[in-house]
Amino acid sequence: MYKKLFTVLLITLLLSPAFLFAGGDKEGGSKEVVIYTALEEDETADYLALAEKELPGLDIKWVRYSTGELAAKLIAEKDNPQADLVWGTAVTVLANMKDLFEPYKAEGWNALPSEFKDPDGYWTAIDMYVAAFCVNTDRLEKKGLPIPRSWEDLTKPEYAGEIIMPNPGSSGTGYLQVSSILLWKGIKDGSEEGWEFLQRLHKNIVEYTNSGSAPAKIASKGEVAIGASFGYRAAKQLDSGYPVEVIFPSEGSGDELEANSLLKGAKNAENAKKFLDWAISKNAMELYSRYKIMVTLPGVESQSSIPLPPASEVKLFDMDFDWTAANKTAVVDKWTTLFQDKTIAK
């Protein structure tokens, strides 16, 4: 009867205060380090297994957010940071949030080429990811369409309504695609050709998603034929058994770095530094290389466990990270005015 039920509930309630504050050991966290990451959850699990072995003195706590969520969370918490460090998120985002970070040159920092780190140590990159199309061969076959091989192919009228792309305002991948196209078409020399190309491309786009992995995901499910996404995600979809092909456009692929930063006002700064040291160590890099097209430590080759070629076999656009970071707001603003009507949050 009800009495029994209330007894059960009462016991639940008596137990719950123990949980309410469980794990909230904020003060005595001498071993604790809190990490926000945008790396995929399954790879992170592998990396942390190694980290826990090699950093026995640390109690690692982590949350995984998408790049945009992570940035929003950092900004919202900036007066009272909850995390100690950021691990593996897009550099174009980090580079615009330097006021939130404490410069730190981790142990082994000197071994990394200068294009993979901020000169003052605000961010240090661990790997590179590359734009790629995730093409659903099953859907193309049904529609009687050939596999697109280049950016130029994507503007052909027969692909109208079959392409999904990320929004450059919210997605690191989206921004690297748009900025690499603009750079390719010579925007630095004052050419408007890049924008004209994007206009033509726009005619074929079904929607702009909020995240860079969504296009690959949607295309692999067969909801559209082509998702402009990035290599790892497209290869992952192929690996999961979807009828897709990973296409690196023949003109070139844009690329972007994923990097680490130490947060200003980190509560466990010393532990965070230990982790950041580990995060660019050779052992860590070797483990990253099983998931990445390229890692930033020279001498560690990509040995991807998924069907992904090493960066040396992919034609890359000439990126200019100084230009892309400095012009992000202007490019995104212009892009938004031109194309925003097809943007949705995803």
Added chain:
Amino acid sequence: MSTTSTGSLKDKRTIIEDKYIVYIIGGLIGLFLIIFLALPVLNILRLSLTEYIPEQHQFTGKLSFSNFTGYFQKPAMVQALLNSLWIALWTTLFTTVLAFIFAYGLTRTTIRWKKSLYYLAMIPLIAPSMLQAMALISLFGSNGLITAGLFNTDWNIYGPNGIIIAEVLYSFPHAMVILYTTLSAVDSRMDEAASSLGASGLTSFFKITIPTSRYGIFSAAALVFNLAITDFGNPIIIGRGYRVLSTEIYLQVIGMQRFDLGTTVAVILMVPSVIAFLLNYYFTKKSASLISSLANPEIPPSRKGKKIFFTAYSWTIAFILLSIVGVIIYKSFVKVWMYNWTPTLAHFNFRIPGGMGVLWTSLWISLTVGVFGAIFTMLNGYVIEKKNPFFAQPLYLLSIIPAAIPGLVMGLGYILIYNTRFLNLDDILYGMPLLIIINVIVSNFTLGTLSSITNMKNIDNSMDEAATSLGAGVTKTFLQVIFPLSRVSFMSNLIYYFMRSMVTVSAVLFLISPDVHLAAVSVINLEKDGKDGSSAAMSTLIMLVVVVVLVIFGLFTRKKKDVVVVE
């Protein structure tokens, strides 16, 4: 709670003392709502009127209306507002009508299997939000099982129609609960009287049944309107380029890190929501009390045609709701939807922070939410409806506002205020399960309070008066008269809160921390990572946990006939 040990005061008890007890309880609930509802929301309002420098991620503190003027200068943004209204209005119409007919069948006809139908109608409540859209796409997307698999057609469900269908499926049980309670509480003898005076079935339906239950209809409609206009899970998945305000907030804040525009859109979104509830409030006050303590006599046997119609109708609805969930369960056991139907358990091997432990975390948090949510809303309903102190109206208003606040906004409001040094609350709240518990209780305060008020209306004032005139004080009246009469309502609130807490995503998305990972949030993260199968598998496990807990609750309640939810 703090007022339950007043036995020794029996002789000295006066009406004045009772008044203070009511004041203290009502005041504490009010204070709770002010701190955890009004402050975060007002803070959002303040920030929407504050100048923001995007490059520095910094509000300057200067008053500025540029966010709002800027908003109405962008046609795409104005369109999002119109789109939201369009979606919400159609959803309100469809859901209210469909749910009313369903609830009518359960309360006013003698169809069989009522209890099963009632529980089947509740199915969407046990599913993580977004599940409707996920299932609809699996069935009716460009490469859906029915559209591509069965008919090989290019037609698909994306866009506004898809959102409306998903929202109807999502909001159905919410409306059904209110209408069911109303139709159970409204005196059906008036219908009988009308038909014995010669009115036809349809006449008495339109002249008696609908007018007498209009209070519940408006309540349900307002709630559905708000659910539809504030939901963001379904439009995100199925909208495809069709922009609504809730997804716009997400895009601005999460996508672009524009907290100024995000708070602005949040404020604009709150306008229609709050108007809907003010209308509801107005109609409620106008409507006379049509509820009596003797409202539930035996229903006379329904005519055969009526029975056939309501049986067919109810089971069709139940079947649709069941298949939405069924698709997701099925999906969690096949390798690759549409491409490889080999059965597999691989999707249940979760590689996420917290692992399987997220289910346990969700479970105990939700049980705690259930118990405290039910207690708070019941006390609240009692204070507002039965005791009517001078602050009853502001308290009522505070209590119904949560439904007008999108979960995402509430979560955003919480981190914007509880992570600062404000009252030093961050040390005990931020990143803690307690903040999530409070957030879920507050976010769902509306329906809890409304159903509690309806329940209190259902308890004849003569009960209260009789107890008082026999010398019982307010505490004793509550514990020995009101509470026993409200056990059904208490339990259904507890269950409602428990289920909401198990499946809520948007409100707590911002509140998960390295210490607290929740199952429903994992569903979204898995979906975002492209692990559809695992996402479906986690949804399946959440639903399983909810069903198991409900069955346990059911075992306790079944023994006594008068506490069963139906009949």
